Amino acid sequence: MSAPRTLFDKLWDSHVITTREDGESLLWVDRHFVHEGSHHAFRNLDARGEKLAEPGLTFGVADHYVPTRGRPAIPDDEIAGMVDRLSANAGKHGFRLFDIADPAQGIVHVVGPEQGLTLPGLLIVCGDSHTSTHGAFGAYAFGIGASEVAHVLMTQTLWQKKPKRMRITVAGRLGPHISAKDLALHVIRTIGADGARGAAVEYAGEAISALSMEGRLTLCNMSIEGGARCAMVAPDEVTFAWVRGRPYAPKGAALDFAIAAWRELTTDPGATFDREVALNAADIAPLVTWGVSPEDALAITAQAPDPAAEVDPARAKYLAEALNYMGLSPGQNLETVVVDRVFIGSCTNARIEDLRAAAGVLKGRKAKVPGLVSPGSTLVKKQAEVEGLDRIFIEAGLIWADSGCSMCVGMNGDLVSAGERCASTTNRNFRGRQGKDARTHLMSPAMVAAAAVTGRLTDVRKLG
């Protein structure tokens, strides 16, 4: 009998083409997603006069630059150029593109799972760090840079060194109104923004098994903010139920055959990890970030930190600068922080379940501040409209927009103005992420909806 292996070991082993003496392995890539930002890599391909190795395994999505209103017109020439360049590359190299007018267009990390392109056991890469999202299916999925994108385009392979294996086990169940986003922020604040640096993280435990597919996607999505190379959840009945009937997924007997193979994708009893972290779901309150790194997360009932109470001078300086950027006073009660706008969107939290959670809070209420709701995909948008969620958002006073990365990164012009404070369902509260000098507070969709209702950071549990 072979030695017990972790889920990640199995994923790794099934993709190794060859291993060099120095330990680097050449891995086979099953899925390659590209987007408008992949233009550097295509230029590299053209400069070398190479052709795309596997058009059938390459999929393009227009998401980073597409406007979320007034489509399909793109008034800004530079942005239109980015979207057109992707279409031109798709035409030239012959891969399937979900372009701005496609009924299945959306954010790449929402579209892949939705279309059944993301499947258990696959190695999936994309020139975007949140590719870790797809690991929710028990896939080996990670973000790569432009040089690596070019390498995959030309060879459908990548050189990698086997990452360290880390398991995060979450016992118990999440409380009412506590979501996968809170769990993700709790993990990051516990281990730190570089706590899982370079590691392949497997999530396990009762709280994880109890998560929906949407919740698992949110959790794996945010893992990169803890420094992880990739993250994963072993596939189970929840996973198989999701895959069934998706356009690009296997069907009928082929699906049964696939599911039988996917059931093997678990960590064997007795397999060991390089590092184990144990958390308890009962310890998790609704969280918000107060600072400029996702690790700067605190319970909504807490106070902003006080640099004067910090013994380490470098840490005190960090806290003071972050508070200053965020316009908060030391020790300020987080529930007194007044917001200027809200954003519900991004590959982290714009799936149907997220929109339902936000709409559940907003139903019959008015937002005190302006806000934008951008569904994770055009199909999510349609589903939400079937359920009447769009009416709830619009009647609350928010803008119901089309799908794209939108205000998560602001490349399409959906920006938070300088000095403005935004309660956001996105994944990064870095300085300037949502716009120059914009102030971002990360939280769950329900918490963003609560902030919209009161105009300040609010404990959603109190709104009932």
Place this chain on the structure above:
Amino acid sequence: MDKFTTLSAPACPLGLENVDTDQLIPARFMSRPRSAGYGRFLLHDLRFDEAGTSKGFVLDTRYSTAKIMVARRNFGTGSSREAAVYALWDFGIRCVIAPSFGDIFASNAVKNGLLPATVTPEDAEALLQRLGEVDQPITVDLEAQTITSGNFQCGFVIDPVRRLQLLNGWDDLDLTRRHTDEIATFRAARLGAEPWVMPVTE
């Protein structure tokens, strides 16, 4: 790819932690062609105001000729944008010294010939303090894995494979092309065993 062996050059102390890639190059510049140079976009919003006027940030004053940067933990965290490395490179930076790096950033750096040198937090603090006091070139020796500044010396860590790539200026593609037959064999076996790898088309 350019080789990296040793470098003696002015160094800029950037006493910040979690310098993420959104700060290294704000997203709004990433649609620009590389041919125009990305150096001006490096840490753009720390350096320039709304009107594009210099705020007198150290990179534009005392350290405008720096080829080395020293920072605190988790440098290059965040997005996979290789443009963050282009901005550093086009500005003239060839080596960043920090106690830890964003994983994808470090990989992107090496692929462009830029050395991410990992030092202990104590050594990073010592270097930051020295540079704050006196302008002194730093010598980074990749062969010996040492950093020297005046009478201060410390070691640094880098993955051995990345070290060799930098020392030799190796390009991944050349290496991969030697395995073309193995790739073809692997592909056939994988698609045979797990046919769903090739998506069914509607």
